[in-house]
Amino acid sequence: MIKLKQLFAGAVIATTSLLSVNSAVAADYPPHTINMVAPSGAGGGWDLTIRTVAKTLKDTGIVNSNMPVINRPGGGGAVNLAYMQTQKGKGDLISVYSPPILLTNLTGLTQYSYKDTTPLARLITDYAAFVVPENSKYHSIKEVMEALKKDPKSVKIGGASAAGSMDHIQFLLVAKAAGVENLRQIDYISFQDGSLVAQALGGHVDLxxxxxxxxxxxxxxxxxxxxxxxxxxxxxSGLIAEIPTVKEEGIDVTFENWRGLFGPKDMPADAVKYWQQALEKMVATPEWKAALKRNGWDNAYQNDKDFTSFLSTTNEQYKSLIKEVFGR
Incomplete structure (x- = not known):
């Protein structure tokens, strides 16, 4: 009987605590420190996104916890995704991801996918860009594609994601739409250590x-x-607005690089509720809107439920693309 009373008392306390903050969030959440993870090296898109999120949340006072940014690169995000499996049920880790959380699974680079996380919100849409050093012999994407049509080994492509992941796939999709054949022969080199731009400026990759x-x-x-x-x-705006679309260059394809936030699988309900509220507030702030403009991002906010539905639909779309490009 005593044990039953203790259990009942504990349940009452737990229920009361869930109602104590905003009528939904437990009094002991958020913790003093929340690790904000970029599953890549410093300087890339994931790094920029998670740092911008952490800074905006802190500057606006929406979240008062310490939010150190941790870089955990490797495998196009697969290394961090594997690490997240060791954090199931916890609420002190938030990671940014984008299409690679789907692509690395679909191409067999990892057994884990978005289903092994807790999707929290989609935030932005960025777009693929194909850039060269100022002294490059290529002056348009059309010239690059013409060179590849003649010899698929003639242009070395560099990216920050793993082979078969986003930077690789987005280029192949454009090449396919441009009529390039032998897509598997195109040289793609992955630099996940933050050295990608230096490699291009040093002439080690062409694009x-x-x-x-x-x-x-x-x-x-x-x-x-x-x-x-x-x-x-x-x-x-400015020079960014002068960049032509691949469609303008006669290549009929578009590609969206969405980015969103994820917690570990089985993240506590009170933590999910907290982040749903915090991120909904964040995307409405002038600070976040200024960051969108500064970085050339489009607002693509979705709450956790809508984001999960989006991921399911998009996963099926990517599955079709992978089959079309790689034959699997």
Whole structure:
């Protein structure tokens, strides 16, 4: 009888605590420290996104916890995804991901997928960009494609994601739409250590396939020249708005690089509720809107339920693309 009373008392306390903060969030959440993870090296799109999220949440006072950014690169995000499996049921880890969380699973790079996480929100849409050093012999994406049609080994493509993941796939999709054959023969080199831009400037790769937001600053500084981007329209302002779409270059394809936040699988309900509320507030702030404009990102906010539905639909779309490009 005593044990039953203790259990009942514990249940009452637990229920009361869930109602104590915003009528939904447990009093002991959020914890003092929440690790914000970029599953890549410093300087890439994931890194920029998670740092922008952490800074905006802190600057606006929406979240008062310490939010150190941790870089956990490897396998196009697969290394961090595997690590997240050791954190099941916890609420102190938030990771950013984008199409690779689907692609690395569909191409067999990892057994884990978005289903092994807790999707929290989709935040933004970036677009693929294809950039070259200013002294490159290529002045348009059409010239690159013509070279590849003659010899698929003639242009070395560099990206920050693993082979078979986003930077690789987005270029192959454009190449396929441009009529390039022998897609598997195209040389794609992955640099996941943050050295991608240096490799291009040093002449070790001819073209970078990346996210537009990742290289916007370098394009504006003149260090890199953007040949094309994959939105269905011109976007951004200044030099960014001058970048043609691949459609304008006669290649009928678009590609969206969405980014969102994920917690570990079986993340506590009170933690999920907390982040749903915090992120909904964040995307409405002037600080976040300024970050969207500064980085050339489109607002693509979805709450956890809508984001999960989006992931399911998009996973099926990517599955078809993988089969079309790789025959599997």
């Amino acid at each position: 970078i396939s990346t996210g537009l937001g990742d290289v916007a600053g370098l394009v504006e500084s003149g260090k890199l020249h953007a040949l094309a981007q994959t939105a269905d329209k011109r976007i951004g």
